[in-house]
Amino acid sequence: MNAMSPEVTADGRKIGPVLMEMKSITLRFGGVKAITDISFDIREGEIRAIIGPNGAGKSSMLNVISGFYVPQEGEVWFRGARRPQMKPYQVARQGIARTFQNIALFDGMSVLDNIMTGRLTLMRSGLLSQAIWWGSAEKEETAHREKVEKIIDFLEIQNIRKTPVGRLPYGLKKRVELARALAAEPKLLLLDEPMAGMNVEEKEDMCRFILDVNDEFGTTIALIEHDMGVVMDLSDRVVVMDYGKKIGDGTPDAVRRNPDVINAYLGVAHE
Amino acid sequence: MNESDAVAEGRSIPALMALNARRHASRPAYREKEFGIWQSWTWAEAHEETRSLAMGFLALGLNPGDHVAIVGRNRPALYWSMVAAQMCGAVPVPLYQDAVAEEMDYVLDHAGARFVVCGDQEQVDKVIEVQERLQHIEQVIYVDKRGMRKYDHSRLNALEDVLAEGRAAHHRFEAELQARIDRIGYDDTCVMLYTSGTTGKPKGVVLSNRNIIETAKNSATFDHLTRAEEVLAYLPMAWVGDFIFSVGQAMWTGFCVNCPESAATMMTDLREIGPTYFFAPPRVFEGQLTQVMIRMEDAGRFKRWLFHRYMAVARRVGPAILDGKPVGLADRLSYALGDLLIYGPLKNTLGFSRIRVGYTAGEAIGPEIFDFYRALGINLKQLYGQTEASVFITQQPDGQVRSDTVGVPSPGVEVRIAETGEVFYRSPGTFVSYYKNEASTASTKDAEGWVATGDAGFFEEGTGHLRIIDRAKDVGRMADGRLFAPKYVENKLKFYPNILEAVVFGAGRSFCTAFINIDLNAVGNWAERNNIAYSSYQELAAHPEVYETIRGHVEEVNRSVAEDPMLSGCQIHRFLILHKELDADDGELTRTRKVRRNIIAEKFADLIEALYAGKDRIYTETEVTYEDGRKGAIKATLTIADAAVAGGAERMAAE
Structure with a gap:
């Protein structure tokens, strides 16, 4: 493994050793190759972005990381060990949480209850004791509620704690989804287009929350995003995909100067 | 020790x-x-x-x-x-x-x-x-x-x-x-x-x-x-009122100060705490009443009927019951039933179930709003004060509460009215000095400790209650010498839920004009119910039907102003609805949301000019400051509308 020694970024955050490594991943749907032979790594504590034009295979890549898709070729390494084929819930238990491009919350449930579902993988008491509310169940719920309240405080959504999610505007729903993912206390947080469809102010808020999460909890973040400005500002390193292939990988500045990237994505240098 | x-x-x-x-x-x-x-x-x-x-x-x-x-x-x-x-x-x-x-x-x-x-x-x-x-x-x-x-x-x-x-x-x-x-x-x-x-x-x-x-x-x-009181500390800590209530009185009596979770959860926290002693500026009470009314409009027909039926009873006998005046048995029973069905649950929703003493101050409160809360059995009173007095100058004793006075001098406070009409006071709370500003200290507080409030007012004959007309320096004369008291008219305008702010001009002019700010909550709700589409505050403010509604309000105010012979010159002949909300970030309001008249007059000089030049439309560009300090500009073409004036003022206008 090409684990690098820990280093410190300009703003004082610690970037640790490699947390997850994708080795020569190829993913096919029938005859269509969604991802072709892609390798990259995600290091502990960093914000890693995956960018690319529509249909480049970004979401597929995220789904491979989250265990939803199983690649035909290649290996996924997580925390120094090769990950066997897993169900998404098993991946979640390993400490990987995600948000979705098209918000997947329970509309009829309150914000609080939605976030509590994020702690499901961490709950230990059995169905029976939870149902009759006896023994460890109550104590456990209190502990979980406390964690959830800290996240509510962190994301500044105290005022909508008891509001059904269905009644919230789009930007807040995105924030609730982030809260639910955080509730699982992930090592690695996957964000699928966290700013899609937001106005400038909501984007700024979301950026701040992503940076704060990374900073306060030390959570490693991998995100897909269309908004180039956001990506370049937020991330430590960027992977660029086009037609299922990796065409660039490096710091935002390096990626911005990469001629292949300019050709494929930014579309400036076309003759 | x-x-x-x-x-x-x-x-x-x-x-x-x-x-x-x-x-x-x-x-x-x-x-x-x-x-x-x-x-x-x-x-x-x-x-x-x-x-x-x-x-x-x-x-x-x-x-x-x-x-x-x-x-x-x-x-x-x-x-x-x-x-x-x-x-x-x-x-x-x-x-x-x-x-x-x-x-x-x-x-x-x-x-x-x-x-x-x-x-x-x-x-x-x-x-x-x-x-x-x-x-x-x-x-x-x-x-x-x-x-x-x-x-x-x-x-x-x-x-x-x-x-x-x-x-x-x-x-x-x-x-x-x-x-x-x-x-x-x-x-x-x-x-x-x-x-x-x-x-x-x-x-x-x-x-x-x-x-x-x-x-x-x-x-x-x-x-x-x-010491059994509960208060909710939610008003700015920099404001003297909060210091007196949450520090002075809390320390003196030993009552409990409750701090909300965040500004956005204030209403929920208010309901959970159920304060017994509560202070709010009129706009909080206005906001709550507007909310209640909007929600009642959306309620089912039976609930709405019940609400209006019992609110009528409350308006008729509620304040009298609160003041301990004699009320007939039938009315008392009716009120008790209303309390069970409407007032109790409503007060609970608002967080006012346990209020023993409630105060409002800072601005004049609309009589309708004031009476609404009194009718529900909430002991809402008014006080008059300022930072220099450690708040209290006058306040209303229980049982002598009215919306148009600010009460009698507080214990230990002496009040006198100067010949100019300006209110002076002297009290144990009178401030020591202005920091590093001896000139201002000397011009505000005289050697005997009398402090000029800068407000013009008078004691009402018979009751001994103080009534405040306006800022003394804002009270002026019109071109023909008639009295001009802008705040008096502005307050009447602001009592309409649709109007958030109003600024009246007319000193040295032959007639009065006004800028109006609509209340986005109230007008937005009205637009929604009447299927009127709008994409921004600016667009809604310029809507012809909104103009018609506001014209109605202005004309009603004109009729009411005309009844007072002294102030009948203050009727509004022409007005416009501003394309932006007046904002403290732009320097147009103080942080306590009081209108800064001179700054507005300067900033919108082109609009005032247009009001008096008889134009129908005016194009304008205004600089705005965003919350993070950045600046931008908004452009708009504003409509100027005429309003009918009542009685003797007509003749003056024709000149």
Whole structure:
């Protein structure tokens, strides 16, 4: 493994050793190759972005990381060990949480209850004791509620704690989804287009929350995003995909100067 | 412990806190909702925390006489910071938390603050911005640690750490702290509060322990406040009212101060706490009433009928029952039934179930709004005051409450009306001086202690209640010599839920005109129900039907103004609806949301010109400041509308 020694970024955050490594991943749907032979790594504590034009295979890549898709070729390494084929819930238990491009919350449930579902993988008491509310169940719920309240405080959504999610505007729903993912206390947080469809102010808020999460909890973040400005500002390193292939990988500045990237994505240098 | 007489008698805020820690040791002193739960501290605990914090301040080198600026939302930690500063012999200077960096720059510079205690990162950022220029700021202390990790901590400390430091060092500082507390005299400075600056730069009002404690004592006695009261501390800490209610009276009576979770949860927290003693500016009551009315419009037909049926009963007999006047048995039964079906649940929803004394002040409150709450059985009263008086000048005794007066002089306060009509007062709460501003002190307070309020008013014959007409300097003459009192008309306009703000012009002119700001909540709701599409405030404000509605309101006000022969000249002949909301960030309102007339007149000079030039439309560009301090411009073409005037004014207009 090409684990690098820990280093410190300009703003004082610690970037640790490699947390997850994708080795020569190829993913096919029938005859269509969604991802072709892609390798990259995600290091502990960093914000890693995956960018690319529509249909480049970004979401597929995220789904491979989250265990939803199983690649035909290649290996996924997580925390120094090769990950066997897993169900998404098993991946979640390993400490990987995600948000979705098209918000997947329970509309009829309150914000609080939605976030509590994020702690499901961490709950230990059995169905029976939870149902009759006896023994460890109550104590456990209190502990979980406390964690959830800290996240509510962190994301500044105290005022909508008891509001059904269905009644919230789009930007807040995105924030609730982030809260639910955080509730699982992930090592690695996957964000699928966290700013899609937001106005400038909501984007700024979301950026701040992503940076704060990374900073306060030390959570490693991998995100897909269309908004180039956001990506370049937020991330430590960027992977660029086009037609299922990796065409660039490096710091935002390096990626911005990469001629292949300019050709494929930014579309400036076309003759 | 060796205590001086001053401490034993509670002649300073720290001394009162020490007394409470003994008298009410295990009773709740502070509560704050955090992480979804009301956390509480008893008087003994709060006293201990405050002492530790004070020792932490000593460790950081706080000297007697230093100014400690406090800026943030209402939180127990910030209240303790104020008292801790006093314990060290320093003077707390609470600032408005929504002030932008440049406003804060002026005040921090003027006060010469050495220590600044901030609520969170947002405030710290502003202080750091001005710190480059203001070298006298030595220590910045913050409460909320979030986002602060990456900052340079050489002159920056978390309050928690200061507290821990103070706790650890108590052997070293105990004696020094007690000595400093013992040295605080009754006439030493208790707090410095900056006026909101309706005109010009804010002034630092120096208030002594005597001012605050005498006022707290008198007003607590007036309303029979006890240690059992619950208050919600949600108004800006920089405002004198909050200092009197949440510090002065709380320390004097030993009641509990509750801090909401965040500004956005205020209404929920209000309902959960159910305060017994409550203060709110008229706009809070207006806002709540508007909410209730909007929701009733959306309710089912039966509920709506029930609501209107019983609200009619309440309006008829509610205030009389509240005042203890004789009311017939049938009406009493009807009211009791209404209480069961409507008033009780409604008060519960609003968080007013337990209110014993409620006050409103700062602006005139609409009679409709005032009566609505009184009718529900909420003992809402008015008071008249200012920072320089430690709040209280006049207030309404129970049973003598009306919407158009501000009551009788508070205990210990003398009030007289000068020949010019200006109101003067003298009281134990009268401020010591304006900080570093002897000229203003001398022009406001005379040698005998009489203070000019700057308001014009008169005592009503028979009842002895004071009525305030307007700011004395705003009361002017029109071109033909008739009296011009803009606020009088503006208040009448603002009583309509659709109108948020109004600014009336007419001094030195032949007729009056007005700028109107619509209330986006109320008008937006109306638009929704009438299927009127709009994409922005500007578009809604320019809608012809909105103009028609506002014209209706203006004409009604004109008819009402015409009834008063003295003020009939103040009828509005022409008006326009502004394309933007008047905003404190743009300097158009003070931080307490009072209209800054001169600045508006200057900024919108082109619009005023158009109103008097008889134009129908006017194109304008206005600079706006966003919350983060950036500037932008909005362009609009505004319609100018005419309004019918009543009675004798017509003749004047024709000239």
